[in-house]
Amino acid sequence: MGPSDLRSPPQSLEPTWHVSGVGKFVYLSYRDPKTGLCLKGPDDFYLVVCWIFVWLAARVFSMRSVFVPLARRLRITDPKEAMRFAEQGWSAI
Secondary structure, three states: OOHHHHOOOOOOOOOOOOOOOOHHHHOOOOEOOOOOOEOOOOOHHHHHHHHHHHHHHHHHHHHHHHHHHHHHHOOOOOHHHHHHHHHHHHHHO
């Protein structure tokens, strides 16, 4: 992968998402029809932000719904220790 692969998309290259408003949060933008590769562009920001929120939500859900109850079952009664257990559980995933 050379420096020419990391360039910004040409002005004539349009985003490839077709669902207005939602597609840019789910699909990669700026696919080059000649090579089939995707180039960098300003609409990539939406996809990155979307995945940040997905991973944060998965972390909160697993910590509150899986690891904190598991800590209570393992008789960890101190809330700080239970939260530490949940954080370590998320790290193990």
